[in-house]
Amino acid sequence: MELFSEIYNCYFQIVDEICKAAATTPITEREMLALATNLGYGESGLTIVPKLTSGIWNLLSPAEGGYTSKIDNLEVLPLTTLQKRWLKSTLSDERMGLFLEEAQKGTLNHYLEGIEPLFLPEDFYYYDRFKDGDDFSSPEYISHFRTILKAIRNKQAVDIRFSSHKGNDVHHIYYPCRIEYSAKNDKFRLLAIYQRNPEKQRIETINLSRIESVSLIESFYDKDLNLEDVLKNSYYKEPVRLAITNKRNALERAMLHFANYEKQTIKTDKEHYECHIYYNSSMETELLIEILSFGPTIKVLGPDDFLNKIKERVQKQQNLLSTLS
Amino acid sequence: MSEFQELIKSFAKSREYVRDFFVYGFKTREDFSDKSGRTYDNERRRIESWLSEYIHSNYTKNGKNISLAIDSNLLLTNPLYRVWKSKSFTDNDIMLHFFLMDILQDRKSRTIEELTNEILSNYDVLFEPQLVRKKVKEYEKEGLLLCEKSGKQFRYSCADNLTYAIPEELPALLEAIRFFHIAAPMGILGSTILDNQKTSNDIFTTKHGFFAHTLEDEMLLLLLTAMKKQTSISLINRSAKTNTTQRITGIPLKIFISTRTGRRYACLYIQKNRRFTNVRLDYIKEITPLDSEPSYIEYKEKLEKNLSKIYGVSFGKEHTNDIIKLTLFIDEKKEKHIIERLEREGKDGILTHIKENTYAYEKEVFDGNEMMPWVKTFTGRILSFESNNEYLTNKFYWDMKKMIEMYCN
Numbered sequence: 244m245e246l247f248s249e250i251y252n253c254y255f256q257i258v259d260e261i262c263k264a265a266a267t268t269p270i271t272e273r274e275m276l277a278l279a280t281n282l283g284y285g286e287s288g289l290t291i292v293p294k295l296t297s298g299i300w301n302l303l304s305p306a307e308g309g310y311t312s313k314i315d316n317l318e319v320l321p322l323t324t325l326q327k328r329w330l331k332s333t334l335s336d337e338r339m340g341l342f343l344e345e346a347q348k349g350t351l352n353h354y355l356e357g358i359e360p361l362f363l364p365e366d367f368y369y370y371d372r373f374k375d376g377d378d379f380s381s382p383e384y385i386s387h388f389r390t391i392l393k394a395i396r397n398k399q400a401v402d403i404r405f406s407s408h409k410g411n412d413v414h415h416i417y418y419p420c421r422i423e424y425s426a427k428n429d430k431f432r433l434l435a436i437y438q439r440n441p442e443k444q445r446i447e448t449i450n451l452s453r454i455e456s457v458s459l460i461e462s463f464y465d466k467d468l469n470l471e472d473v474l475k476n477s478y479y480k481e482p483v484r485l486a487i488t489n490k491r492n493a494l495e496r497a498m499l500h501f502a503n504y505e506k507q508t509i510k511t512d513k514e515h516y517e518c519h520i521y522y523n524s525s526m527e528t529e530l531l532i533e534i535l536s537f538g539p540t541i542k543v544l545g546p547d548d549f550l551n552k553i554k555e556r557v558q559k560q561q562n563l564l565s566t567l568s
Numbered sequence: 569m570s571e572f573q574e575l576i577k578s579f580a581k582s583r584e585y586v587r588d589f590f591v592y593g594f595k596t597r598e599d600f601s602d603k604s605g606r607t608y609d610n611e612r613r614r615i616e617s618w619l620s621e622y623i624h625s626n627y628t629k630n631g632k633n634i635s636l637a638i639d640s641n642l643l644l645t646n647p648l649y650r651v652w653k654s655k656s657f658t659d660n661d662i663m664l665h666f667f668l669m670d671i672l673q674d675r676k677s678r679t680i681e682e683l684t685n686e687i688l689s690n691y692d693v694l695f696e697p698q699l700v701r702k703k704v705k706e707y708e709k710e711g712l713l714l715c716e717k718s719g720k721q722f723r724y725s726c727a728d729n730l731t732y733a734i735p736e737e738l739p740a741l742l743e744a745i746r747f748f749h750i751a752a753p754m755g756i757l758g759s760t761i762l763d764n765q766k767t768s769n770d771i772f773t774t775k776h777g778f779f780a781h782t783l784e785d786e787m788l789l790l791l792l793t794a795m796k797k798q799t800s801i802s803l804i805n806r807s808a809k810t811n812t813t814q815r816i817t818g819i820p821l822k823i824f825i826s827t828r829t830g831r832r833y834a835c836l837y838i839q840k841n842r843r844f845t846n847v848r849l850d851y852i853k854e855i856t857p858l859d860s861e862p863s864y865i866e867y868k869e870k871l872e873k874n875l876s877k878i879y880g881v882s883f884g885k886e887h888t889n890d891i892i893k894l895t896l897f898i899d900e901k902k903e904k905h906i907i908e909r910l911e912r913e914g915k916d917g918i919l920t921h922i923k924e925n926t927y928a929y930e931k932e933v934f935d936g937n938e939m940m941p942w943v944k945t946f947t948g949r950i951l952s953f954e955s956n957n958e959y960l961t962n963k964f965y966w967d968m969k970k971m972i973e974m975y976c977n
Contacts, residue, residue: 249657255662258662284620319732321712321728321729326711339744347741351734354728354730371826371827422772423774423775474641507593509633535944555948557971557975563950
């Protein structure tokens with residue numbers, strides 16, 4: 244049971260796609276190359292296509308207008324035992340109830356009979372996870388989750404009523420796009436488009452646990468929204484610039500701590516590094532306190548607005564300490 | 569000079585390079601001085617090929633450096649899973665894979681001789697029966713093929729696939745796999761199931777997703793296997809912090825995970841010292857399973873009892889626990905969220921309302937040093953810091969003094 248196995252190799256996936264494409268009509272070298280470029284690594288086509296066309300991998304036959312596949316029955320591969328063991332582990336995860344009904348879980352369990360789970364929830368200890376995670380077993384929560392999931396699949400609008408973090412009652416029509424999960428907060432959040440008028444739209448984030456009601460409405464959107472671009476556009480042009488002094492293992496700690504952000508780091512001299520972190524307004528407070536947690540081993544260099552917020556907190560701290568002393 | 573290959577035989581070497589490019593991203597060719605320049609060039613080219621759309625090059629006075637610009641908040645999958653799909657194989661491996669799976673799709677069983685003959689008649693390719701047998705045995709071991717004995721012969725058939733076995737449940741299950749492949753341990757396996765089903769995730773993202781840690785999944789698999797079998801292990805630990813290599817023998821009981829940094833640790837009971845210890849997974853270079861441990865459950869229960877006193881991963885060096893007391897200024901009317909933070913993140917420390925706008929938080933832990941980063945997140949509202957560990961008190965006030973010098977002078 245190897246994890247690093249050729250069974251999961253991306254070349255096998257590409258060749259499978261090529262064989263499927265060539266099962267009924269001939270495929271050209273250019274089409275093969277396009278599939279390899281799309282599904283594979285940067286240089287995969289340069290290896291795969293000659294191996295197939297030369298017959299070293301004797302899976303295609305030359306035909307008029309290209310090549311046809313010798314492989315014409317293969318549909319879907321069975322799962323390996325390792326894949327099944329992973330799947331069985333997810334059955335013990337309480338979040339599985341968001342997706343599958345009890346009866347469906349029973350059917351999956353039957354399919355996986357005799358398979359040992361790869362792990363159980365108690366094998367892991369998330370030692371710094373926040374205490375107020377979502378209640379994934381609440382029937383109301385499950386129902387909201389499934390309605391939102393259905394809406395995203397159908398590209399359908401939903402009518403949502405929720406309580407904001409300031410305690411205000413909010414009620415709008417949204418186009419849900421993505422569901423975000425935070426392991427730290429143990430919470431799901433919905434990323435949805437709120438369209439005030441045809442010209443104005445913005446992405447809003449709604450905690451699923453704050454939703455009081457959600458229902459599908461008969462309004463659909465057909466545009467393919469590139470949410471990644473929309474989200475990326477919400478990032479500040481100027482990254483936070485940090486000077487890191489490699490004391491108390493601060494460099495390694497910082498590099499790992501900020502690994503979930505897009506960042507760039509350069510070495511300025513033997514002990515000093517400059518790190519640029521890209522962020523948006525929704526990440527700002529969290530990033531700020533994460534930086535403070537490093538104490539004097541990290542110094543914020545800019546941008547001014549961010550630097551001023553740090554200065555303000557340190558100034559307040561100075562005032563508190565000097566008042567007491 | 570051998571021809572460049574995208575695929576690799578062993579994961580160990582590439583894992584270090586990918587990690588360095590992703591986590592650090594400032595190292596130049598010269599910084600990889602323990603390897604030859606050619607090794608660096610090959611590894612760099614391979615990583616550029618695997619992860620081309622995420623590669624960022626930078627020219628500095630120290631030379632060109634390569635980094636991986638990956639923002640986990642925006643992505644629908646972990647790009648580093650691609651690294652796991654790069655295992656090299658032989659020409660026979662790929663042909664036999666497709667021939668055997670194609671023939672056996674009809675769910676009928678066949679002997680090795682029948683399979684060998686069908687490969688020749690269907691695809692016009694002649695294989696030695698021994699080669700076919702070797703591949704069939706390998707696939708049987710992996711669970712792709714089933715074996716039954718019929719008289720004196722072994723007959724092989726294809727195991728059920730998901731589409732055939734659970735057609736009605738499959739759409740909902742695939743939604744679950746789309747989520748779990750980025751949120752559950754060993755999510756790479758979920759990614760391979762999505763590949764298998766020719767689908768991908770288009771809905772779920774993660775906030776606080778630390779993608780680099782998939783690179784340790786081979787070690788995690790060995791640890792989980794040892795935990796399941798309740799065996800002890802011997803491992804080689806190479807600390808990047810101290811640059812030392814050490815062999816450790818212990819009983820793996822749990823995997824500790826930080827949701828704030830993604831770091832993962834194997835929690836071991838070391839019988840020799842009669843102590844628990846945590847070893848970072850990204851420092852583990854090798855794991856050898858040893859004998860089964862009869863007192864496994866007993867050690868596990870002992871660990872469970874200790875969990876409330878561990879703030880992070882350290883079981884402390886001294887016999888005395890550290891007590892940390894923090895007095896905070898909190899505007900009760902406007903800053904309720906700070907009180908909520910203390911309750912949510914304070915790991916059941918005692919929170920006391922002292923007087924108007926003043927709260928005290930107190931917690932006893934094995935190693936108070938681990939609490940210091942969290943304590944500093946309250947900079948701007950700390951009225952006092954007290955501890956029975958003088959070193960921690962001095963450290964806190966020294967840090968604050970330095971911060972004030974850095975920003976207020």
